Amino acid sequence: MAQSKFTDLAILSLPLRNKFRQIQTREIAIFKGERWSEFSPFVEYGDQESAQWLKAALAWANDPLPALKRTSIPVNATLPAVSPESVQAVLSSFGVFSTVKVKVAEKGSTVEEDIQRLRKVRELYPEAKIRLDANGAFDVETALDLIGKLSDFNLEYFEQPVATIPELTQLRQKLADAGIALKIAADESIRKVSDPLVVAREGAADIAVIKVQPLGGIRNALHIAQASGLEIVVSSALESSIGVAHGLHLAGALDELHYDCGLATAALLEADVTDNPLLPIDGQIEIRSVEPNEELIEKYSAAPDRRDWWLQRIDRCWSLLES
Ligand SMILES: [Mg+2]
Missing domain, CATH: 3.30.390.10 (Enolase-like, N-terminal domain)
Structure with a gap:
């Protein structure tokens, strides 16, 4: 065994x-x-x-x-598909932040509900950078519809708005044709495909979301990040602080880091494995290892x-x- x-x-x-x-x-x-x-x-x-x-x-x-190039990582808050009334309570557990990733296109929810959640975020945090993540759940037309309705939001980027690499390419083309300068990030199209570099080769995204576990470890993830030539955002997969420590180390080993990373997700847990979880302080998490508490x-x-x-x-x- x-x-x-x-x-x-x-x-x-x-x-x-x-x-x-x-x-x-x-x-x-x-x-x-x-x-x-x-x-x-x-x-x-x-x-x-x-x-x-x-x-x-x-x-x-x-x-x-791999050797670290920095000692702490700037991180974003993550907002699940909650109702507008819950937005403040959820986001307050992240402390200070300058970027929010808002989950959209949750199963059973509508574009209108997504917009209401986003308007609430904008109202509560007028200065925050807002990025979206649909986990590939929209079709191209619905994604375009939502993007059009959010034209006053100055979105930072839209992560995996649609499921497939051809759809990502098509969406980027339509955005370009419409003169909309919105960056597209790929997550599932990198970590759930046999070749994580197809996205980069096809020009299907501007940004690669890199996660340690799905990509087989830090060294492989670093290789993919470098070989893709794309801008990189390191994210967690809703892990405990032990898993988040892997992601922090990866982010710490990158040559360049242009975006807040999605590594503050321990704030979404009601309970963690440690009394000293990897939570942000002033929008940053210190890179350190974590021991669980018996x-x-x-x-x-x-x-x-x-x-x-x-x-x-x-x-x-x-x-x-x-x-
Ligand atoms: Mg994602």
Whole structure:
């Protein structure tokens, strides 16, 4: 069994402050190598995809890390698809920030609801830079419709407005034809495809969103960032502070950093693995490693059936890495 190779393996179910990507708790596995590491593909992800996350977790646990070029990382606040009344409460947990990423196109919600949420953000934080993330859920026309209705927002960029690389290319062309200078970022089109550099080759985005776990670890993510030639934003995948530490190190190792990174997501957790979570202070998070707290591990341990499910998943992903 692969699990026997892991020291201090714990499966945790961490409650979220608000529903995010349709979930209310975030299940993760943590284990110890030279460093504490996290393996946390979302539960709906298949084994092939999740194996990359395991590769990243193993690399973080045991491999030497690239040199850091800075000691702290500027980060953005992240707003899930909450109602306008909840905007202030959610964003206040991020403290001071100059950029907000607003989730749009949540399943079952309307463009009008997205606009209401965005108007609330603008009203409460008139100076903030606003970026959008649709997780690929719009079609080209709906994305254009929303962008048109937000012409007074001066959006920083729009992350994965549509699902596929041809649609991203088409949307960028239509924006150019309409004289709209809005940058497009690719996330899923980089981390959920067999070749993460197709986006760059096809000219399908201006910005690459880079995440450590889906891209198989810091070194691979650094390589993709450099080879893409795109501007880079490092983001987390709603990990605990242990996983966020991986992302911070990646952001710290990049030659250049032009944007606030999506690494303040520990603020979306109701509970973390540590008493000293990686949360922003004055819009920055210090790069440091994280050790979990025994009591928190015990308190948030997943139910036995979920633990079994994760142990089997780890075994299957391990087999895929070995094959
Ligand atoms: Mg995204």
